[in-house]
Amino acid sequence: MNRHDKIKKLTTEAFDVLIIGGGITGAGIALDAASRGLKTALLEKHDFAFGTSSRSTKLIHGGLRYLKQLEFGLVKEVGSERAVVHRLAPHLVIPEKMLLPLYEKRGMGSMLTSLGLKLYDWLAGVKLEDQRKMLTRSQTLQHEPLLNPSDIKGGAIYAEYRTDDARLTIEIVKTAQQHGATVLNYAQVESFDYQDGVLTGVQAIDHLSGKQFRAKAEVIVNAAGPWVDQIRDLDQSKQGKTLHLTKGVHVVIDREKLPIKQAIYFDVGDGRMIFAIPRHQTTYVGTTDTTYTGNLDEVITTPADVDYLLKAVNQTFVGIHLTAGDVVSSWAGLRPLIHEEGKSESELSRKDELFEAHSGLISIAGGKLTGYRKMAQRVVDRIVERNFDSRALKLCTTDSILLSGNSFHSYQDVVKFTKAVEEDLRFRGLSNYAGYLVATYGAQVTDVLRHLASRNEPSEVVSLALAELSFCVEREMVIMPSDFLVRRTGMLYFDMPRLLLVKDAVIQELERVLGVSLTDEREQLEKLIAQAKVFGF
Numbered sequence: 001m002n003r004h005d006k007i008k009k010l011t012t013e014a015f016d017v018l019i020i021g022g023g024i025t026g027a028g029i030a031l032d033a034a035s036r037g038l039k040t041a042l043l044e045k046h047d048f049a050f051g052t053s054s055r056s057t058k059l060i061h062g063g064l065r066y067l068k069q070l071e072f073g074l075v076k077e078v079g080s081e082r083a084v085v086h087r088l089a090p091h092l093v094i095p096e097k098m099l100l101p102l103y104e105k106r107g108m109g110s111m112l113t114s115l116g117l118k119l120y121d122w123l124a125g126v127k128l129e130d131q132r133k134m135l136t137r138s139q140t141l142q143h144e145p146l147l148n149p150s151d152i153k154g155g156a157i158y159a160e161y162r163t164d165d166a167r168l169t170i171e172i173v174k175t176a177q178q179h180g181a182t183v184l185n186y187a188q189v190e191s192f193d194y195q196d197g198v199l200t201g202v203q204a205i206d207h208l209s210g211k212q213f214r215a216k217a218e219v220i221v222n223a224a225g226p227w228v229d230q231i232r233d234l235d236q237s238k239q240g241k242t243l244h245l246t247k248g249v250h251v252v253i254d255r256e257k258l259p260i261k262q263a264i265y266f267d268v269g270d271g272r273m274i275f276a277i278p279r280h281q282t283t284y285v286g287t288t289d290t291t292y293t294g295n296l297d298e299v300i301t302t303p304a305d306v307d308y309l310l311k312a313v314n315q316t317f318v319g320i321h322l323t324a325g326d327v328v329s330s331w332a333g334l335r336p337l338i339h340e341e342g343k344s345e346s347e348l349s350r351k352d353e354l355f356e357a358h359s360g361l362i363s364i365a366g367g368k369l370t371g372y373r374k375m376a377q378r379v380v381d382r383i384v385e386r387n388f389d390s391r392a393l394k395l396c397t398t399d400s401i402l403l404s405g406n407s408f409h410s411y412q413d414v415v416k417f418t419k420a421v422e423e424d425l426r427f428r429g430l431s432n433y434a435g436y437l438v439a440t441y442g443a444q445v446t447d448v449l450r451h452l453a454s455r456n457e458p459s460e461v462v463s464l465a466l467a468e469l470s471f472c473v474e475r476e477m478v479i480m481p482s483d484f485l486v487r488r489t490g491m492l493y494f495d496m497p498r499l500l501l502v503k504d505a506v507i508q509e510l511e512r513v514l515g516v517s518l519t520d521e522r523e524q525l526e527k528l529i530a531q532a533k534v535f536g537f
């Protein structure tokens with residue numbers, strides 16, 4: 001709502017750090033830098049979390065399979081970060097036990113799995129009560145009766161966390177803003193300004209007004225995920241290592257068509273592993289891992305991706321015969337990995353790497369959602385060491401900066417709060433939305449309910465969506481219908497029936513509040529729906 005003031009600030013003041021990219025990497029760097037006392041700006045060309053950070057498996061996980069690749073450092077770092085990120089946002093990063101079935105004819109043996117998981121828990125410092133438990137064949141089948149019994153020889157249960165990647169990114173962006181960062185979506189960096197070959201600022205375009213503007217900064221950080229090499233090209237500094245993009249697809253199925261009891265991580269015939277994760281009234285399954293060279297701004301699920309995932313599911317679970325018609329939604333994202341000669345997609349390291357150009361541009365690529373905080377700390381440490389007097393700045397404290405929406409002391413507090421919200425919503429017949437609302441907005445649900453009190457649409461579901469929209473426009477920089485329906489609420493992925501019910505009212509309300517016509521955006525949204533359902537071909 002204060003876009004005009006932000007652009008004025010960006011164009012008239014000089015910043016210490018300007019970050020390109022509002023995915024989790026850029027958001028994490030903005031929060032770290034701003035909270036240390038650096039004057040920070042962040043520009044995002046679409047909406048926050050438009051890129052990979054809304055298209056992951058949505059797990060805060062240690063990356064069990066990186067053990068197989070002997071990446072102990074990576075497992076230790078991201079494994080230990082899980083508990084930290086849970087503490088920072090316990091409503092949004094929720095403990096989830098994962099079932100790992102063991103098969104007679106494929107995958108790892110029981111002994112090796114038991115040792116591997118023990119090492120995984122040890123590296124990550126997992127609490128005793130949460131450490132892995134090995135299961136007999138019958139215990140495994142009790143945990144998940146849908147597993148095909150003919151091939152199962154046992155299993156294991158181990159601890160992970162699930163999240164909503166886009167919400168996590170947005171809450172970090174908001175927290176960075178609370179610490180003084182100036183953040184703007186729909187603002188694309190198009191070129192750079194230099195003095196004597198050293199970067200001094202950027203030229204950007206505000207996609208809403210079509211106007212160009214300049215912003216000055218001492219240090220410029222390229223956190224553009226899959227677009228990192230495009231930004232290095234703009235700076236003419238793409239030398240040495242480059243990105244290798246791989247596409248990962250997830251499909252969403254109605255829970256009743258794939259009624260698994262809990263999250264499962266299972267082997268597929270080709271040596272890869274796939275997750276199946278229950279969420280609200282759906283189960284989602286992913287991911288694929290294939291080299292990608294197409295359009296970075298429009299990554300879509302293809303019928304071949306759907307085929308691969310459904311075949312894996314149909315082979316793993318008894319009595320399940322899913323077809324493409326059962327896919328209610330899907331998403332496709334790109335892993336911005338570092339190219340390594342001779343390695344296949346799945347073998348490429350997920351470690352992050354920093355590149356520093358002669359112009360001063362710092363680029364960061366690779367990494368995981370889970371490790372965003374540590375990646376940010378490394379980048380800001382480097383910036384401070386290179387460009388600033390560390391004595392004038394605070395140390396990194398992001399391990400204790402609670403994210404916006406968190407006023408809870410523990411996960412038990414979240415559960416108690418959810419019960420209270422359920423009660424509040426009962427008289428409007430909306431109590432079954434309490435869990436979703438608390439996981440989405442945390443303690444900010446109170447603000448959403450305040451907006452709901454003044455809504456009286458013929459459908460209570462529409463009233464609730466419009467109350468959420470008011471909060472998101474006011475507090476979360478929502479501009480386009482898809483900002484709200486895809487990234488703030490996840491409706492496109494996990495609640496297609498609700499999306500179809502509320503979308504017209506949402507667009508009309510946005511047009512009214514913003515005073516613009518959204519005819520093109522309405523068409524854009526229909527296209528997104530068609531692509532998510534994989535019938536847009």
Ligand code: FAD
Nearest residue numbers: 021023024025045051052053056057059189225248369370
């Ligand atoms: P992005 O989220 O892509 O952000 C980059 C941003 O830069 C984009 O929003 C883009 O619009 C913006 N940008 C580009 N060019 C410009 C410009 N010129 N001006 C302004 N802005 C620009 N990690 C986990 O920890 N757990 C998981 O379960 C997990 N699952 C995954 C599953 C898949 C299929 C994939 C692909 C990845 C997964 N990951 C997971 C990895 C994780 O999602 C990524 O490492 C992370 O999201 C990358 O974030 P990012 O901010 O670097 O990139």
